[in-house]
Amino acid sequence: MTRETIFNAVLLLGLIAVPTWALIMDQPFTITLATRAVILALAAAGLNIALGIGGLVSLGHAVFFGIGGYAMGILAHHAQSYTAMMQWPFVIEGTKFMPVIWLVACLVAGLIAWVIGILSLRTTGAYFIMITLAFGQMFYYFAVSWSAYGGEDGMSIYVRNDFPGLNTLAPIQFYGLCLTLLVIVLIFTARLRKSPFGLALNAARQVPARLDAVGLNPVRLKLVAFVISGVITGLAGALFADLNRFVSPTMFSWQFSGEIMVLVILGGVGRLFGPVAGAVTFVALEHFLGGLTEFWHIFLGMILLAVVLFARGGITGLVAGKEASHD
Amino acid sequence: MTDIVLQTRGISKSFGALKASNDISIDLRAGEIHAIIGPNGAGKSTLIAQICGSLQPDAGQVELMGRDVTALSTDQRARAGLGRTFQISALAMEDSVLQNALLGALGASGRPWRFWAAVLGDRALRSRAEEALARVGLGAFGSKRCADLSHGQRRQLEVAVALTLRPCAFVMDEPMAGLGAAGSKEMTTFLDGLRQEAPILLVEHDMDAVFALADRISVLVYGEVIATGTVDQIRADARVREAYLGETV
Numbered sequence: 048m049t050r051e052t053i054f055n056a057v058l059l060l061g062l063i064a065v066p067t068w069a070l071i072m073d074q075p076f077t078i079t080l081a082t083r084a085v086i087l088a089l090a091a092a093g094l095n096i097a098l099g100i101g102g103l104v105s106l107g108h109a110v111f112f113g114i115g116g117y118a119m120g121i122l123a124h125h126a127q128s129y130t131a132m133m134q135w136p137f138v139i140e141g142t143k144f145m146p147v148i149w150l151v152a153c154l155v156a157g158l159i160a161w162v163i164g165i166l167s168l169r170t171t172g173a174y175f176i177m178i179t180l181a182f183g184q185m186f187y188y189f190a191v192s193w194s195a196y197g198g199e200d201g202m203s204i205y206v207r208n209d210f211p212g213l214n215t216l217a218p219i220q221f222y223g224l225c226l227t228l229l230v231i232v233l234i235f236t237a238r239l240r241k242s243p244f245g246l247a248l249n250a251a252r253q254v255p256a257r258l259d260a261v262g263l264n265p266v267r268l269k270l271v272a273f274v275i276s277g278v279i280t281g282l283a284g285a286l287f288a289d290l291n292r293f294v295s296p297t298m299f300s301w302q303f304s305g306e307i308m309v310l311v312i313l314g315g316v317g318r319l320f321g322p323v324a325g326a327v328t329f330v331a332l333e334h335f336l337g338g339l340t341e342f343w344h345i346f347l348g349m350i351l352l353a354v355v356l357f358a359r360g361g362i363t364g365l366v367a368g369k370e371a372s373h374d
Numbered sequence: 375m376t377d378i379v380l381q382t383r384g385i386s387k388s389f390g391a392l393k394a395s396n397d398i399s400i401d402l403r404a405g406e407i408h409a410i411i412g413p414n415g416a417g418k419s420t421l422i423a424q425i426c427g428s429l430q431p432d433a434g435q436v437e438l439m440g441r442d443v444t445a446l447s448t449d450q451r452a453r454a455g456l457g458r459t460f461q462i463s464a465l466a467m468e469d470s471v472l473q474n475a476l477l478g479a480l481g482a483s484g485r486p487w488r489f490w491a492a493v494l495g496d497r498a499l500r501s502r503a504e505e506a507l508a509r510v511g512l513g514a515f516g517s518k519r520c521a522d523l524s525h526g527q528r529r530q531l532e533v534a535v536a537l538t539l540r541p542c543a544f545v546m547d548e549p550m551a552g553l554g555a556a557g558s559k560e561m562t563t564f565l566d567g568l569r570q571e572a573p574i575l576l577v578e579h580d581m582d583a584v585f586a587l588a589d590r591i592s593v594l595v596y597g598e599v600i601a602t603g604t605v606d607q608i609r610a611d612a613r614v615r616e617a618y619l620g621e622t623v
């Protein structure tokens with residue numbers, strides 16, 4: 048067993064243990080905090096596929112997070128106000144049913160990722176960053192001006208959506224749901240990294256010219272990675288909206304795109320559990336330092352600086368060392 | 375009539391006022407090694423780029439197995455049977471030697487859209503990759519990280535990746551670049567045997583290797599082919615001696 052495997056296992060067991068700990072210590076709020084960390088980890092796990100494996104520095108991933116959030120918000124809003132989303136040519140009702148909301152969130156996020164990807168992947172480097180940022184801003188201002196769904200103020204959803212067999216309003220049950228989804232995505236990512244697609248994508252990041260020379264199209268591989276990445280971040284957005292029972296244009300903001308990227312870099316770019324390590328650290332810092340001072344971001348900035356300068360593998364790299372070539 | 379595997383017909387490419395390729399027609403026949411030589415700046419790299427598809431010629435065609443591939447992209451040409459090696463090794467440095475070879479096998483299989491099954495568990499890909507590694511003498515280095523290889527081993531791996539494609543023509547851009555005398559000799563012996571499998575269009579600066587290997591040589595000067603012929607013909611050609619070989623012959 049490598050040190051990274053042990054580190055990952057400890058992280059995962061720690062997350063599983065949170066509810067028990069919270070009950071024993073009588074600190075139920077910890078569960079909500081951990082739910083937030085898990086959902087942010089999921090969003091970052093999405094970005095990690097594009098950024099970590101595909102090398103796509105996307106500063107527009109808040110788009111997918113926001114789409115997930117608004118998919119939830121819009122569907123639930125119509126369900127709670129008993130209005131149809133669409134009357135013509137056929138009637139589409141809203142829903143409070145989580146699986147349907149997730150499906151819609153993933154589909155729309157994937158579709159938009161495909162369109163943004165096709166346009167953005169014509170460029171590389173700084174231009175790619177700028178184009179994804181520009182898309183992010185487009186969606187942000189669209190959401191701000193979309194008065195039917197709250198405009199700048201966003202929308203409140205009064206009751207958390209339903210999942211069959213669960214009482215999603217119980218923090219532990221909702222936490223379990225989110226953690227399960229994160230684990231599923233991490234298992235998928237672990238498989239993907241070792242799959243033929245993962246091998247090709249990994250090489251496409253390192254030497255695109257080699258991919259062409261063996262008859263594989265690096266841009267097409269990166270596009271698919273971008274779509275998968277967007278779908279996962281979209282799912283995280285839907286959960287995040289359900290956690291807060293609130294959606295607003297902030298979910299689309301470029302600051303949030305930056306925040307997910309910070310999570311990935313903090314945890315370890317391209318490392319399987321990097322997003323988890325990053326999100327847990329981020330939420331912990333936010334909670335503890337945020338309690339001390341309103342300007343806790345200064346400390347986050349310093350930590351980030353230290354990671355970028357001295358620990359390129361992020362927290363995972365610091366604890367578990369360099370990644371073993373996986374075979 | 376000899377079988378022509380790869381040929382260019384009147385390829386021209388200009389960058390502003392500079393004619394990097396001027397009406398170049400060369401061909402590569404089955405079973406031969408055709409070397410392209412020329413002084414620095416003669417347009418060898420531009421020619422390779424047009425044959426492999428990263429540059430589009432202003433005029434002329436590239437044909438592979440009698441099929442016009444001028445409009446095809448680089449990856450499409452690779453799938454059509456063009457196996458190339460790079461002057462500066464283009465390998466995934468963070469990956470293992472085996473993974474690099476697998477990439478070639480994966481490209482040849484044309485099935486990268488598998489997200490769940492482990493690539494190392496694919497017997498067909500793996501045996502193809504391992505076979506290519508064994509042939510260039512890297513059989514024992516499969517699990518080594520590419521970044522930890524010596525320069526010479528990277529050159530060998532570069533060739534191994536091209537082998538996994540089982541191409542119908544090789545285009546090799548200075549495979550001896552940076553190799554020592556011994557490495558160069560080893561590579562020469564290897565390429566010598568390879569020509570029966572698929573002909574090689576060889577761009578090379580190492581004249582000993584070129585004269586030892588080439589069935590035919592084309593001399594490129596200022597974007598033009600000034601002579602094509604056997605080693606002896608080229609050695610004897612007055613224009614070539616003047617333009618390029620100078621005192622070395």
